[in-house]
Amino acid sequence: MPRPLGITSLRILGAIRDGIAFGLEIVRETGMPSGTVYPTLGRLKRRGYVEAHWEDQDIADGESRPRRRYYELTSEGREALAAGAARVASLAAELSRGAVGAEEST
Amino acid sequence: MRTSPARWARLLIRLASALVPRARREEWMDEWRGELAALHAERRKGSRGLPTPLGFAVGALPHAIWMRMDGWAIDGLVQDIRYSTRLLRKAPGFTVVAASTLALGIGANGAIFSLVNGLVLRTPQEIAEPGRLVQIARSYETDPRWDNLSFPAFRMIREEARTLSGVAGYSPDPFVIGEGANTEQVAGQYVTGTYFDVLGVRPHEGRLIQPADDVEPGAHPVAVLSHALWTRRYGGDPGVIGEVISVGAQPYRVLGVAPPGFVGVERLGSRPEIFIPLMQHPGYRGETLFEHWGASWIYLFGRLADGVSPEEAEASMELVSARLREAAPVNEGIEILLASGVGLDPRDREAARDLSAILSLIVLVVLLLTCVNVANLFLARASGRREELGVRMAMGAGQGRLTRQLLTESLLVASLATLLAVPVILVVDDVLPALFPFPLSVSVRADLRVFAFLATVGLVAGILPGIAPAWVSARSDLCEALREGAATGTPARTRLRDGLVMVQLALSLGLVAGATLLGRSVMNAQSADPGFDADGVVAAVIDLSSTGRYDRVQGTRLFRAVLDRARETPGVRSATLANQMPLLGGHSRASASPVDREEVSFEAEYVVVAGDYFETLEIPVVRGRALLGAGQEPERVVVVNEALAAMFWPAQEPLGQRIAAQGETWRVVGVAGDVQMRSLRSRPNPAIYYPLGHAYSGSMILHLATEAGTGIGAAEARRIVASVDPQLPVATVVDLDSAAAASMRETRTIGFLVAAFALLALVLAVVGLYGLVSYSAAQRVREIGIRIALGAEPASLVRLILRRGLGIALAGIALGLLVASGLGSALGGLLFGVTERDPVAMGTAAMVLLAAAGLAAWIPARRASSVDAAVSLRD
Numbered sequence: 001m002p003r004p005l006g007i008t009s010l011r012i013l014g015a016i017r018d019g020i021a022f023g024l025e026i027v028r029e030t031g032m033p034s035g036t037v038y039p040t041l042g043r044l045k046r047r048g049y050v051e052a053h054w055e056d057q058d059i060a061d062g063e064s065r066p067r068r069r070y071y072e073l074t075s076e077g078r079e080a081l082a083a084g085a086a087r088v089a090s091l092a093a094e095l096s097r098g099a100v101g102a103e104e105s106t
Numbered sequence: 107m108r109t110s111p112a113r114w115a116r117l118l119i120r121l122a123s124a125l126v127p128r129a130r131r132e133e134w135m136d137e138w139r140g141e142l143a144a145l146h147a148e149r150r151k152g153s154r155g156l157p158t159p160l161g162f163a164v165g166a167l168p169h170a171i172w173m174r175m176d177g178w179a180i181d182g183l184v185q186d187i188r189y190s191t192r193l194l195r196k197a198p199g200f201t202v203v204a205a206s207t208l209a210l211g212i213g214a215n216g217a218i219f220s221l222v223n224g225l226v227l228r229t230p231q232e233i234a235e236p237g238r239l240v241q242i243a244r245s246y247e248t249d250p251r252w253d254n255l256s257f258p259a260f261r262m263i264r265e266e267a268r269t270l271s272g273v274a275g276y277s278p279d280p281f282v283i284g285e286g287a288n289t290e291q292v293a294g295q296y297v298t299g300t301y302f303d304v305l306g307v308r309p310h311e312g313r314l315i316q317p318a319d320d321v322e323p324g325a326h327p328v329a330v331l332s333h334a335l336w337t338r339r340y341g342g343d344p345g346v347i348g349e350v351i352s353v354g355a356q357p358y359r360v361l362g363v364a365p366p367g368f369v370g371v372e373r374l375g376s377r378p379e380i381f382i383p384l385m386q387h388p389g390y391r392g393e394t395l396f397e398h399w400g401a402s403w404i405y406l407f408g409r410l411a412d413g414v415s416p417e418e419a420e421a422s423m424e425l426v427s428a429r430l431r432e433a434a435p436v437n438e439g440i441e442i443l444l445a446s447g448v449g450l451d452p453r454d455r456e457a458a459r460d461l462s463a464i465l466s467l468i469v470l471v472v473l474l475l476t477c478v479n480v481a482n483l484f485l486a487r488a489s490g491r492r493e494e495l496g497v498r499m500a501m502g503a504g505q506g507r508l509t510r511q512l513l514t515e516s517l518l519v520a521s522l523a524t525l526l527a528v529p530v531i532l533v534v535d536d537v538l539p540a541l542f543p544f545p546l547s548v549s550v551r552a553d554l555r556v557f558a559f560l561a562t563v564g565l566v567a568g569i570l571p572g573i574a575p576a577w578v579s580a581r582s583d584l585c586e587a588l589r590e591g592a593a594t595g596t597p598a599r600t601r602l603r604d605g606l607v608m609v610q611l612a613l614s615l616g617l618v619a620g621a622t623l624l625g626r627s628v629m630n631a632q633s634a635d636p637g638f639d640a641d642g643v644v645a646a647v648i649d650l651s652s653t654g655r656y657d658r659v660q661g662t663r664l665f666r667a668v669l670d671r672a673r674e675t676p677g678v679r680s681a682t683l684a685n686q687m688p689l690l691g692g693h694s695r696a697s698a699s700p701v702d703r704e705e706v707s708f709e710a711e712y713v714v715v716a717g718d719y720f721e722t723l724e725i726p727v728v729r730g731r732a733l734l735g736a737g738q739e740p741e742r743v744v745v746v747n748e749a750l751a752a753m754f755w756p757a758q759e760p761l762g763q764r765i766a767a768q769g770e771t772w773r774v775v776g777v778a779g780d781v782q783m784r785s786l787r788s789r790p791n792p793a794i795y796y797p798l799g800h801a802y803s804g805s806m807i808l809h810l811a812t813e814a815g816t817g818i819g820a821a822e823a824r825r826i827v828a829s830v831d832p833q834l835p836v837a838t839v840v841d842l843d844s845a846a847a848a849s850m851r852e853t854r855t856i857g858f859l860v861a862a863f864a865l866l867a868l869v870l871a872v873v874g875l876y877g878l879v880s881y882s883a884a885q886r887v888r889e890i891g892i893r894i895a896l897g898a899e900p901a902s903l904v905r906l907i908l909r910r911g912l913g914i915a916l917a918g919i920a921l922g923l924l925v926a927s928g929l930g931s932a933l934g935g936l937l938f939g940v941t942e943r944d945p946v947a948m949g950t951a952a953m954v955l956l957a958a959a960g961l962a963a964w965i966p967a968r969r970a971s972s973v974d975a976a977v978s979l980r981d
Contacts, residue, residue, distance in 0.1 A: 034157065034162045034163075034164070036165070042172055065143045067136070069137045
């Protein structure tokens with residue numbers, strides 16, 4: 001696997017883990033600024049960890065709003081998230097030096 | 107309005123979309139529109155944890171930038187940069203030469219720009235709203251000028267000018283601070299109580315001078331220190347505030363410290379280090395100045411009242427001028443003028459603009475030269491890379507891609523050059539003021555603007571040299587490039603290289619001619635007759651006014667004693683005291699007119715003299731007699747110079763005429779030759795020499811003419827003064843020879859710069875020509891071999907090769923003469939005794955260029971003619 005993912009990328013992948021999300025939802029979920037979220041999404045897409053697709057025009061028309069672009073994890077994205085979460089967990093364990101409550105990784 | 111933030115957000119997104127690559131822009135806009143609509147919908151529902159629309163939309167900018175970079179990455183720009191870096195690293199010699207050549211051009215431009223920036227562009231940070239300040243000056247309908255004002259005039263302008271919210275003034279003066287061995291002379295200013303308020307300056311420590319500190323003459327012994335003086339002399343100790351220090355041998359209480367970087371409102375001149383209330387001014391010529399309409403000594407500025415435009419304020423000065431004209435007869439014809447902003451007065455602005463234009467022109471020529479030189483280097487290299495480029499085209503690289511590759515290379519070299527130029531820019535503040543012909547009070551340290559300029563110049567320097575090889579490669583034929591042994595360059599490339607070398611030769615001829623013009627000016631000035639002979643004259647300034655211990659009577663007595671002591675000193679041929687020194691400081695002027703004809707009143711040079719003034723400075727007395735000793739003149743008599751005599755009594759005998767000046771009548775007893783008082787380049791001003799005793803100045807300069815080889819100098823001058831009053835500070839001791847030299851400093855400085863750049867240009871041009879001729883000779887090696895085998899004489903071969911090089915050189919010289927005459931006109935104001943198109947300068951420059959070009963072409967021609975026919979044909 002190429003370079004391991006940073007915390008920002010992991011948090012974004014985590015925010016879309018359970019299905020699909022559009023940008024604003026990720027911004028709200030992570031609390032990160034939009035100027036960080038969107039370029040990171042672009043980078044994750046380029047690495048093949050997320051896929052983007054446009055929602056049906058009909059749905060948007062039905063709610064009379066512009067259509068949205070949704071992001072979804074690919075299987076590579078899931079793997080990368082799992083590996084990253086494990087790495088973070090072991091790092092947390094190392095930092096707290098055996099303190100109780102090491103987090104469980106998915 | 108509720109809709110306003112949303113509109114801003116949409117506008118921001120639309121602006122940012124310009125950065126997104128076109129192919130993906132529509133999609134990108136759609137996504138952001140969708141997100142923004144969702145945000146609005148959510149906010150309307152009252153959901154928590156949402157950003158504001160504007161804060162959210164700001165994120166579109168980094169996203170767009172990322173899209174752009176991503177686009178480049180796909181297009182292979184990153185690859186281009188990596189490839190170029192590898193190529194340049196493989197040719198370190200080429201890279202270093204190209205980058206350091208460009209660094210010279212970029213650094214020179216950056217240095218001159220930081221000067222212009224400090225002098226003209228930068229607004230002082232310490233002054234509040236400097237754009238609302240105006241300079242106030244005095245002029246006359248009949249005699250336009252830009253001059254300072256008297257105290258009563260200041261008072262009247264302050265009261266009458268309704269369009270100004272405040273009026274303030276200052277008068278620069280040197281101050282002696284400390285006692286005994288700890289004495290130091292610093293530049294300072296007497297300032298009005300309104301000075302700091304009008305400027306809107308805030309104290310760094312303590313408080314600043316306020317209106318209540320400037321009410322009664324002599325009643326406010328308080329001082330404000332500059333930040334520089336405070337840190338240098340008092341170690342930045344806040345404890346000095348409230349302490350009493352010695353200023354001009356009198357106790358002054360320190361009120362506070364001005365903010366760092368505050369240097370008053372002037373950008374030229376010495377940096378003031380101490381500020382004293384105006385009311386503490388001791389007066390000079392033994393009179394108090396505060397009721398004196400005729401004594402102009404205060405520089406004024408004001409702040410525009412709210413809502414008043416500079417034009418309205420200017421118009422309102424009509425009324426103020428009228429009131430001044432009514433107030434005193436000496437104000438006859440006076441006009442009060444305003445000029446927006448402070449820093450440089452209108453005359454200095456003009457001078458600074460001219461100087462900046464000349465320097466910018468010169469460094470621009472240097473930048474062009476370095477670009478041309480680097481373009482030539484690239485071209486020469488491109489010749490060697492034709493096969494590589496041909497292969498890449500054969501592999502399917504598009505023309506655009508190749509052009510971008512070549513441009514990337516030259517941009518990389520220029521970036522390296524810009525980095526190399528940065529250290530040059532960082533030392534500018536230390537080096538440039540020493541080279542600059544006037545003292546600078548402002549800092550010329552590089553700021554953000556200078557670095558932005560540097561980056562722009564770097565970009566231009568990166569694009570210009572890259573265009574040439576890119577242009578040529580666009581014209582090269584793929585098949586021809588791949589054909590083995592295609593030895594001659596394409597016609598396009600050859601013509602372009604010839605043209606570039608020609609331009610180089612032309613530009614360097616222009617610079618050589620400019621340097622010769624300025625050099626001849628300096629030489630002419632050195633042999634010019636300034637009207638006096640300063641050989642071996644030493645001068646020392648004795649300033650009584652800052653001590654406060656001498657009034658007019660005691661001062662006159664002291665000066666007489668100093669003069670007597672000087673005359674007794676062995677080795678001193680003659681001695682004199684005068685308040686002015688030709689070409690150096692102490693200039694003062696005063697109104698004078700022929701008695702009964704006050705309408706021809708003129709501000710003539712006011713020279714108070716004692717001792718053998720005309721003899722010491724070898725100024726001829728052409729009619730009548732010189733003035734007698736110190737105070738030996740029983741009557742009020744004066745000597746005038748020829749310029750004044752011609753002005754006042756054009757067709758009459760000046761001797762015996764009467765002059766009204768200083769409220770007295772004076773009889774002319776002698777006429778002296780004209781002297782260049784202010785500058786060698788200006789015409790002599792009308793001057794009146796008054797005898798000490800009847801006239802007075804608290805600051806006099808002791809001049810000693812010494813016998814050759816006596817070794818009498820500065821130390822002796824100080825000893826003479828100290829023998830009369832040991833506590834008296836002797837400020838500056840100079841010899842007049844160096845003053846005459848300093849008068850031509852501007853011309854000399856620019857001449858030096860131009861000469862340095864001319865030398866650089868010459869070397870670059872000669873190297874270019876040399877490279878060109880060697881290259882073409884190398885390409886004709888086979889042809890030359892055949893000619894030798896057929897029995898050609900070496901001399902005829904030298905001629906063959908030389909012909910092309912000299913042809914280019916002659917064309918370059920012809921073009922260069924045009925450049926030179928253009929540069930000559932630009933330098934016009936700095937020239938002395940030579941015309942702008944001086945044939946000697948032009949001829950010299952052409953000869954130098956021809957000789958250098960001949961040598962540059964002859965060496966490779968000579969080498970080519972000695973090739974071994976067998977070797978050249980075998981290869």
